[in-house]
Amino acid sequence: MSEIVEVETRQARFVLDSSECDGCGECMRACPTRAIIVGEEYLEIDEERCRACGSCARACPTGALRMEPRA
Ligand code: SF4
Numbered sequence: 001m002s003e004i005v006e007v008e009t010r011q012a013r014f015v016l017d018s019s020e021c022d023g024c025g026e027c028m029r030a031c032p033t034r035a036i037i038v039g040e041e042y043l044e045i046d047e048e049r050c051r052a053c054g055s056c057a058r059a060c061p062t063g064a065l066r067m068e069p070r071a
């Protein structure tokens, strides 16, 4: 099922296109603070841990995960 999941933390906005996500876990492994958990159709970001560095989105091989820093 294709679903766009949006998550906002204090510092960033994340958009996950679940139809492009194959659950590889690269985003989770790339996160220096272990703030992110991605399942088949969901994305969880621990707001307290996330530093809005963008490593998770850069590590995503399919482009399923995007991150935009918030102003
Ligand atoms: S932006 Fe950085 S700190 Fe936040 S979930 Fe992604 S990799 Fe982790």
Ligand code: SF4
Binding pocket: 016, 020, 021, 022, 023, 024, 025, 026, 027, 028, 038, 059, 060, 061, 062, 063, 064, 065
């Ligand atoms: S790196 Fe991209 S494709 Fe892999 S689990 Fe994370 S969001 Fe999904």
